[in-house]
Amino acid sequence: MAETDTKYSYVTASAAKDFVEGVLVGNGVAAANAAIISDCLIKADMRGVDTHGMNRIPSYMDRVAQGVLDAKATPELKKLTPVVAQVDGKNGFGFLAAHQGMQCAIEMGKEFGIGMVSIKHSNHFGMSAWVVQQAIDAGMMSLVFTNSSPALPVWGGQSKLMGVSPIACGAPAGKERPFILDMAPSVAARGKIYKAKRRGEKIPLDWALDAEGKPTDDPSEALKGVMLPMGGPKGSGLSIMMDVFSGVLSGSAFAGHVTNPYDPSKPADVGHFLIAIKPDLFMSLEDFKERMDYLYQRVVGSDKAAGVDRIYFPGEMEQLRYEERMKTGIPLVEAEITALNAEAERVGSKPIVLF
Numbered sequence: 001m002a003e004t005d006t007k008y009s010y011v012t013a014s015a016a017k018d019f020v021e022g023v024l025v026g027n028g029v030a031a032a033n034a035a036i037i038s039d040c041l042i043k044a045d046m047r048g049v050d051t052h053g054m055n056r057i058p059s060y061m062d063r064v065a066q067g068v069l070d071a072k073a074t075p076e077l078k079k080l081t082p083v084v085a086q087v088d089g090k091n092g093f094g095f096l097a098a099h100q101g102m103q104c105a106i107e108m109g110k111e112f113g114i115g116m117v118s119i120k121h122s123n124h125f126g127m128s129a130w131v132v133q134q135a136i137d138a139g140m141m142s143l144v145f146t147n148s149s150p151a152l153p154v155w156g157g158q159s160k161l162m163g164v165s166p167i168a169c170g171a172p173a174g175k176e177r178p179f180i181l182d183m184a185p186s187v188a189a190r191g192k193i194y195k196a197k198r199r200g201e202k203i204p205l206d207w208a209l210d211a212e213g214k215p216t217d218d219p220s221e222a223l224k225g226v227m228l229p230m231g232g233p234k235g236s237g238l239s240i241m242m243d244v245f246s247g248v249l250s251g252s253a254f255a256g257h258v259t260n261p262y263d264p265s266k267p268a269d270v271g272h273f274l275i276a277i278k279p280d281l282f283m284s285l286e287d288f289k290e291r292m293d294y295l296y297q298r299v300v301g302s303d304k305a306a307g308v309d310r311i312y313f314p315g316e317m318e319q320l321r322y323e324e325r326m327k328t329g330i331p332l333v334e335a336e337i338t339a340l341n342a343e344a345e346r347v348g349s350k351p352i353v354l355f
């Protein structure tokens, strides 16, 4: 998994965090909120989910500059029952609304066994796994749903209607690695196409269709067309499920009306849905953790198919990448560094400090 390609320059997690915080504060975000947002973004970079890390800053700041994302907004949380809360994201950063929502879900879950939070009028919150990790750090299981802008056709359809909205969930373990599943219902996340475009790379032919409905390996052509759902009607069905729980239920936009995070013309109105569950409801915590460890060992110890060197638990590859990047730093290509530094220059914050 080593990244030895010489076209990369590297930045440490703490330097990347400082840089992102500087740009956010320069755009009017309160320092405490900037710390939360940068932490979520850099966690994505550290886990190798570079599609949803600091390289999103230029597009997010474009939205702030156009006045369609409120950099100063603080989400508002209302408790509805002892185990249910609602967050109004107030068109601020999705990271803040989801962070506050999961914090509340965790507190309710710890006291009553389960906590459920619906979030409306939010924005893109990047990689869902950071929300799952927030719950795991508190010793809790979680479900993390969001909807997103149209990117894939429903099964049998031609034009994009549903989002490639990730479904994510997690559970802590004992001495083994936690379970973290975080997956878009498309063959690949659309962010992977934006990343390939940024980096001048081609994409596999089964990821997307171009504007004429033909398979393409050109990321620019793919962005004019549609993403392909994974598993046909099942991927399409999962993306509709994300819209039911995150959009219909919350009061946010749904049915194809969420705005693309790269479109700075209007507010996004994203919805999220979060659940935190106490793992020691039906047995002792020790027993639960032992059973999770046993599951991990059974999965990674399973007999391997031909040509497979190692079996990974969901989320494990990203955790290994995190550990690797603690040593190597986060790789960036020249075009990404230039785009990021242009954001710093615009608001007079410090440029990115490379290794």
Ligand SMILES: NC(=O)c1ccc[n+]([C@@H]2O[C@H](COP(=O)([O-])OP(=O)(O)OC[C@H]3O[C@@H](n4cnc5c(N)ncnc54)[C@H](O)[C@@H]3O)[C@@H](O)[C@H]2O)c1
Binding pocket: 049, 051, 052, 124, 125, 126, 127, 128, 129, 146, 147, 148, 164, 165, 166, 168, 180, 181, 182, 183, 184, 185, 187, 188, 189, 190, 191, 192, 311, 312, 313, 314, 315, 316, 317, 318
């Ligand atoms: N906020 C949004 O609107 C939005 C939209 C789309 C995607 N995303 C994010 O994009 C990211 C990437 O999504 P994706 O669907 O391309 O992810 P992916 O295909 O890289 O991984 C999906 C899941 O499969 C697991 N996995 C992958 N390879 C594995 C292997 N060899 N063995 C065992 N498990 C393996 C991963 O740990 C992960 O849990 C996610 O973090 C997601 O939250 C966000």
